[in-house]
Amino acid sequence: MADYKLKLRRFDPESGNAAYWADFDVELPPERSVLDGILQVKDREDASIGIRCSCRAAICGSCGVRINGKSALACNTRIGDAAERGRDGVITVEPMGNMPVIKDLITDMEAVHWKKIRRVVPWLLPKEEAPEGREYIVPAEAMLDVTQAMACIQCGACVSACLSMEVDPEFIGPAALAKAYRFVGDPRDGAHEERLADLAADEHGMYDCTHCFACIEVCPKEVAPMSQIMRLRRKATGDYGIKDDNNGYGHEKAFVGLIEKYGTLHEAQLLPRSFGQGSLIRGQTEPKAVKQLVESLPTGVRGLRTGKITPRKALLHPKLPDQKQVRRIFKEIHSHDERLELNLYIVGENPADEEGATAEGSQES
Amino acid sequence: MKLAYWPGCVSRGFTPELHGSVAKVAPLLDLDLVELDRAACCGAGVVAEHNQELVDALNARTFAMAQAVEGAAGMMNICSTCQGAQSECQERLDASPEYRAEVNSHLKPESLSYERQGDWWNKNFLWILVEEIGLDALRDKVKRPLDGLRIAPFYGCYIVRPTKRLGFDQHPERDQYIEQVIEAIGGEAVDYAGARKCCGFPVITMNRTTSLRQAGRHLADAIDAGADCLVTPCPLCHLNLDMQQPAAASYVERDLDIPVLHLPQMVGLALGLEPKELGMGKHVVSTRDVQRKIAQLAAA
Numbered sequence: 001m002a003d004y005k006l007k008l009r010r011f012d013p014e015s016g017n018a019a020y021w022a023d024f025d026v027e028l029p030p031e032r033s034v035l036d037g038i039l040q041v042k043d044r045e046d047a048s049i050g051i052r053c054s055c056r057a058a059i060c061g062s063c064g065v066r067i068n069g070k071s072a073l074a075c076n077t078r079i080g081d082a083a084e085r086g087r088d089g090v091i092t093v094e095p096m097g098n099m100p101v102i103k104d105l106i107t108d109m110e111a112v113h114w115k116k117i118r119r120v121v122p123w124l125l126p127k128e129e130a131p132e133g134r135e136y137i138v139p140a141e142a143m144l145d146v147t148q149a150m151a152c153i154q155c156g157a158c159v160s161a162c163l164s165m166e167v168d169p170e171f172i173g174p175a176a177l178a179k180a181y182r183f184v185g186d187p188r189d190g191a192h193e194e195r196l197a198d199l200a201a202d203e204h205g206m207y208d209c210t211h212c213f214a215c216i217e218v219c220p221k222e223v224a225p226m227s228q229i230m231r232l233r234r235k236a237t238g239d240y241g242i243k244d245d246n247n248g249y250g251h252e253k254a255f256v257g258l259i260e261k262y263g264t265l266h267e268a269q270l271l272p273r274s275f276g277q278g279s280l281i282r283g284q285t286e287p288k289a290v291k292q293l294v295e296s297l298p299t300g301v302r303g304l305r306t307g308k309i310t311p312r313k314a315l316l317h318p319k320l321p322d323q324k325q326v327r328r329i330f331k332e333i334h335s336h337d338e339r340l341e342l343n344l345y346i347v348g349e350n351p352a353d354e355e356g357a358t359a360e361g362s363q364e365s
Numbered sequence: 366m367k368l369a370y371w372p373g374c375v376s377r378g379f380t381p382e383l384h385g386s387v388a389k390v391a392p393l394l395d396l397d398l399v400e401l402d403r404a405a406c407c408g409a410g411v412v413a414e415h416n417q418e419l420v421d422a423l424n425a426r427t428f429a430m431a432q433a434v435e436g437a438a439g440m441m442n443i444c445s446t447c448q449g450a451q452s453e454c455q456e457r458l459d460a461s462p463e464y465r466a467e468v469n470s471h472l473k474p475e476s477l478s479y480e481r482q483g484d485w486w487n488k489n490f491l492w493i494l495v496e497e498i499g500l501d502a503l504r505d506k507v508k509r510p511l512d513g514l515r516i517a518p519f520y521g522c523y524i525v526r527p528t529k530r531l532g533f534d535q536h537p538e539r540d541q542y543i544e545q546v547i548e549a550i551g552g553e554a555v556d557y558a559g560a561r562k563c564c565g566f567p568v569i570t571m572n573r574t575t576s577l578r579q580a581g582r583h584l585a586d587a588i589d590a591g592a593d594c595l596v597t598p599c600p601l602c603h604l605n606l607d608m609q610q611p612a613a614a615s616y617v618e619r620d621l622d623i624p625v626l627h628l629p630q631m632v633g634l635a636l637g638l639e640p641k642e643l644g645m646g647k648h649v650v651s652t653r654d655v656q657r658k659i660a661q662l663a664a665a
Contacts, residue, residue, distance in 0.1 A: 167578040212563035213526035255411040265374035340418040
């Protein structure tokens with residue numbers, strides 16, 4: 001048994017009072033959970049504390065909170081570990097972020113999480129009639145690809161941690177986009193291209209992920225939502241060539257094209273090429289692209305004024321000494337019929353155990 | 366200590382002051398750097414989004430070049446994004462000999478091959494400072510303690526998440542290193558909300574509003590916490606926090622005007638280098654207030 005200090009965020013909207021912190025002492029063995037600690041306080045000191053929980057085994061996804069600022073399931077976090085990470089040993093527990101608070105540690109999952117999940121049409125749109133007399137199953141190879149997205153328990157931890165949603169509440173977000181990949185990667189679904197085109201066209205869609213890894217870090221089930229978002233983008237541009245108005249397609253084409261040409265990034269060309277769907281000429285002539293270029297102009301001028309950017313650097317970019325070799329690698333890999341991918345969720349990632357790891361080709365050709 | 370050195374693209378592009386300050390600082394820290402001038406871009410997450418095998422091949426090539434540098438203890442990068450993007454590739458390459466062989470097949474014409482060696486590493490300058498040089502050794506080298514300078518750390522996402530991939534099991538304090546370095550060189554680390562959040566740079570072309578609201582908010586938080594400047598080990602963060610700062614101000618509807626130092630610049634100041642030698646005139650947001658404080662330190 002050990003003594004722990006819990007600092008809980010309390011809030012009751014009906015009281016008319018602002019949220020406040022309340023301190024409690026609990027006594028538990030270190031291997032018990034933060035949820036056990038909260039329930040002990042509720043049992044012994046204050047029954048009015050609001051917390052949502054059910055299974056206590058990281059399956060139901062009900063007890064998502066922020067522990068010492070980090071989104072997690074309270075039942076899946078050892079109280080001893082939390083105390084080690086807490087400032088001065090104090091464990092802070094707050095409701096999840098990016099969602100309205102109903103009471104104390106209970107957030108309104110309906111207002112944000114479920115609304116966004118519904119946004120991506122989270123059901124199968126079959127491309128053919130289901131076979132009669134047997135189960136309509138996903139082929140094993142394709143199952144490998146969607147298993148990771150299917151592991152989601154809808155706890156909302158990733159939504160709570162999402163740094164893009166923090167400044168743009170309308171961003172579809174990590175959980176819903178991972179759910180979208182679950183169907184885009186499912187060969188039984190007949191609406192892959194429509195789904196991707198929809199998510200690419202949305203101003204708050206799949207191109208608004210800022211690569212911050214917060215969702216990957218907090219997910220209790222290793223769904224790696226950001227990796228699923230990258231897969232959506234890869235399929236949208238690589239397999240379907242979907243051009244969007246958010247420069248998602250253009251940015252990828254521009255960046256990859258510049259590395260193929262020069263080996264390192266020619267920054268001065270990245271913006272115009274991104275605005276021109278990968279083309280420098282389109283980026284400097286199409287009205288919409290020019291408008292965006294003009295918007296970015298003051299930044300460039302400031303760079304020139306401080307000597308950060310020189311006219312020479314803006315116009316000329318040296319190729320790597322062995323750029324021919326880099327181009328050869330691009331050509332070799334782009335000529336594959338299948339993209340070679342290694343998903344560590346499937347093969348394991350323990351470098352000591354090399355036996356089980358094999359590369360799986362992706363299903364799209 | 367001899368190191369294979371990957372400077373990245375942006376340090377030789379829009380943040381030349383970073384590349385220059387590393388060149389000045391390295392000898393003072395007894396770092397013998399062998400620049401990998403034939404290596405290609407790490408992909409910055411974008412090539413990975415396009416094609417995994419391609420980004421793994423480009424970085425395996427860089428690693429192979431680094432492994433071929435005779436007598437090098439490891440490889441150094443100076444960009445959080447390079448660190449994260451390359452660690453992601455290294456994790457895959459190390460996980461499967463079959464996959465590694467497939468990727469290495471693209472390097473054969475150059476007689477290169479990335480070998481999984483248990484003790485070979487690729488570390489950001491920040492990690493080198495703390496883990497290889499050591500905070501005590503750094504403290505001994507300080508010529509001008511940055512006494513009274515209030516510095517807000519800005520890590521960059523790629524160097525702090527995901528912790529599982531970035532060696533936090535062995536080095537659990539990697540998300541505290543900037544504070545530790547600031548304290549070792551006599552400055553005061555400022556605690557504020559944005560230190561480990563996203564600068565917004567990756568979406569600057571896709572969603573300018575989200576991007577600059579992120580940058581603006583963190584800069585404003587640092588100002589409100591009383592910081593004199595920010596410091597970052599990531600030149601991409603620097604682009605959004607410094608170069609885009611005047612634009613970011615309009616997205617958060619307030620004045621910002623807070624200088625952002627590159628990590629090697631901050632260390633260089635403490636090691637006695639002059640602001641000019643560290644390219645501190647090449648920032649969009651003027652560093653004159655920091656320079657004035659440094660000059661006062663010298664006079665004191």
